[in-house]
Amino acid sequence: MKVDEALVRRIAHLARIKVEDADVEHLKGELTSILGFVDLLSEVDTDDVEPMTSAVDRCMKPRPDVVNDGGYADDIVGNAPVKDDHYFMVPKVVE
Amino acid sequence: MSELTDLTIASARKGRTDKEFSAKELCEAHIKTIEDANEGLNAFIVTTPELALALADVSDQKLQKGIGGELEGIPLGIKDLFCTMGTQTTAGSHILDKFTPDYESTISKNLLDAGGLMMGKLNLDEFAMGSSNETSYYGKCLNPWKRNTDGANLVPGGSSGGSASSVSARLVMGATATDTGGSIRQPAAFTGTVGIKPTYGRCSRWGVVAFASSLDQAGPITRTVEDAAIMLKVMASYDPKDTTSVDIEVPDYEKSLAGGVKGLKVGIPKEYRMDGMPEEIEQLWQQGIEWLKAEGAEIIDVSLPHTKYALPAYYIVAPAEASSNLARYDGVRYGLRVPGDDILSMYENTRAEGFGDEVKRRIMIGTYVLSAGYYDAYYLKAQKVRTLIKRDFDEAFTKVDVLLTPTTPGPAFAPGEKGSEDPVEMYLNDIFTVTANMAGLPGISVPAGLSSEGTPLGLQLIGKPFDEAGLFQVAQTIENAAGLLPAPDKWW
Numbered sequence: 082m083k084v085d086e087a088l089v090r091r092i093a094h095l096a097r098i099k100v101e102d103a104d105v106e107h108l109k110g111e112l113t114s115i116l117g118f119v120d121l122l123s124e125v126d127t128d129d130v131e132p133m134t135s136a137v138d139r140c141m142k143p144r145p146d147v148v149n150d151g152g153y154a155d156d157i158v159g160n161a162p163v164k165d166d167h168y169f170m171v172p173k174v175v176e
Numbered sequence: 177m178s179e180l181t182d183l184t185i186a187s188a189r190k191g192r193t194d195k196e197f198s199a200k201e202l203c204e205a206h207i208k209t210i211e212d213a214n215e216g217l218n219a220f221i222v223t224t225p226e227l228a229l230a231l232a233d234v235s236d237q238k239l240q241k242g243i244g245g246e247l248e249g250i251p252l253g254i255k256d257l258f259c260t261m262g263t264q265t266t267a268g269s270h271i272l273d274k275f276t277p278d279y280e281s282t283i284s285k286n287l288l289d290a291g292g293l294m295m296g297k298l299n300l301d302e303f304a305m306g307s308s309n310e311t312s313y314y315g316k317c318l319n320p321w322k323r324n325t326d327g328a329n330l331v332p333g334g335s336s337g338g339s340a341s342s343v344s345a346r347l348v349m350g351a352t353a354t355d356t357g358g359s360i361r362q363p364a365a366f367t368g369t370v371g372i373k374p375t376y377g378r379c380s381r382w383g384v385v386a387f388a389s390s391l392d393q394a395g396p397i398t399r400t401v402e403d404a405a406i407m408l409k410v411m412a413s414y415d416p417k418d419t420t421s422v423d424i425e426v427p428d429y430e431k432s433l434a435g436g437v438k439g440l441k442v443g444i445p446k447e448y449r450m451d452g453m454p455e456e457i458e459q460l461w462q463q464g465i466e467w468l469k470a471e472g473a474e475i476i477d478v479s480l481p482h483t484k485y486a487l488p489a490y491y492i493v494a495p496a497e498a499s500s501n502l503a504r505y506d507g508v509r510y511g512l513r514v515p516g517d518d519i520l521s522m523y524e525n526t527r528a529e530g531f532g533d534e535v536k537r538r539i540m541i542g543t544y545v546l547s548a549g550y551y552d553a554y555y556l557k558a559q560k561v562r563t564l565i566k567r568d569f570d571e572a573f574t575k576v577d578v579l580l581t582p583t584t585p586g587p588a589f590a591p592g593e594k595g596s597e598d599p600v601e602m603y604l605n606d607i608f609t610v611t612a613n614m615a616g617l618p619g620i621s622v623p624a625g626l627s628s629e630g631t632p633l634g635l636q637l638i639g640k641p642f643d644e645a646g647l648f649q650v651a652q653t654i655e656n657a658a659g660l661l662p663a664p665d666k667w668w
Contacts, residue, residue, distance in 0.1 A: 132559035136616030
């Protein structure tokens with residue numbers, strides 16, 4: 082698996098990370114190396130194997146479906162870089 | 177008063193109850209060592225001496241009344257991945273600039289409720305991604321141990337590098353840490369400390385900054401096995417706020433310490449004997465086998481055939497989960513925001529500036545393996561391999577009670593020595609530890625001797641699910657045989 086420039090840019094876009102032109106070259110090499118390493122798995126026969134969905138053999142505990150938390154909007158927006166009253170402020174999205 | 181910092185948690189607890197010293201004196205002695213050391217070691221991202229002294233006063237009042245908790249007045253460090261109410265929590269990342277939680281993680285709350293003193297927040301690899309503590313935005317943390325061959329400064333391991341370094345250097349008596357692929361056990365091995373990653377679900381993950389949710393598990397780093405048992409008992413709990421937290425009683429781990437290993441079946445997995453493994457690691461392993469045999473354990477060779485696939489599978493599962501977990505850092509709700517022309521460029525600029533190189537690499541790998549058309553080939557395949565890895569362990573544990581392996585494939589290295597050309601070189605550090613995370617099993621690293629370079633080496637024990645008590649029992653036997661390491665020579 083060889084990662085080319087187009088793929089680096091596509092993944093970076095999907096990941097919402099801006100990539101500078103100067104970084105494309107080393108990212109190509111590093112991502113190729115990591116994907117080459119994980120390709121070792123292709124030699125394992127997993128045809129009749131179920132994927133692991135939980136690290137422990139236990140069911141999650143159900144809880145009553147009730148509101149049991151909340152009511153502190155001040156705290157929720159307390160760490161926001163830009164806020165107005167109880168709103169998170171972002172650049173204009175709708176014209 | 178410097179000798180106060182040499183005490184173990186167990187002996188400090190006794191001295192404090194016998195009124196040989198006050199919690200305040202113990203706290204002040206540690207504040208002094210932290211002030212002297214932090215410039216050289218960079219173990220703390222932020223120190224909280226005022227908070228610690230205020231807590232120590234409360235501890236002294238409680239001790240006066242005879243109502244002190246399990247860890248009353250014991251100076252502890254908290255890895256800066258645990259949210260602490262009113263104290264900045266950075267995860268070692270620029271993207272969490274100025275983030276100050278309004279809540280306390282369940283584990284740090286358990287420790288505070290038991291009377292523990294928080295001395296500050298400890299350095300780590302950014303978002304716990306790394307094996308050397310070199311990826312922290314707040315600078316690398318150093319190992320108090322130096323190589324005697326060339327006198328080089330060394331990494332403390334990672335990601336819990338600050339936790340391991342501060343405990344080893346006597347800045348705190350114990351520290352919280354987290355382990356997604358080896359981040360408790362590998363730094364413990366590199367610094368001559370004890371580190372246990374409990375069974376997945378034993379400790380609550382609530383309030384711990386998430387890296388890979390199906391693998392992350394917190395545990396303590398301490399200087400003795402007994403101290404690890406004391407600390408884990410307080411840290412572990414059932415927590416309704418973490419749906420993967422398991423509701424079973426926390427045993428009194430201290431009671432299992434004297435159990436010994438007579439008649440115990442100890443498995444030696446042949447796949448952990450890797451090509452190119454240094455001779456001294458092999459010798460250490462053999463020494464561990466001899467120690468346990470001498471105490472009456474039965475040594476049994478076992479096979480875990482899928483061992484070599486654990487690390488590649490990890491580098492699909494962990495980045496995939498990380499890319500999902502770290503999607504929340506977008507400059508909107510907390511932390512860093514870098515403006516852009518529109519909302520998309522604001523996201524992209526914020527994440528480009530806020531994340532370091534290793535974190536970006538892992539987010540990108542994770543994004544790729546989860547993207548349309550590749551999910552089955554990578555993520556699903558890795559989760560199937562995980563089933564096979566777990567099955568290997570299940571099979572082995574029908575024959576043995578515990579497994580003994582080296583913790584790391586080599587001793588601590590110097591900053592810049594590994595992974596600068598190829599990230600995979602750094603990843604190989606976790607080759608012996610990552611299997612326990614993939615299978616959700618408990619693992620402990622115990623100091624077992626020194627390398628030819630005069631630096632600590634660790635042996636690892638892997639146990640059955642929720643058999644932390646069994647691990648402590650065997651680990652204590654190894655510690656008795658190996659003897660405690662001396663304190664590292666102070667150069668900082």
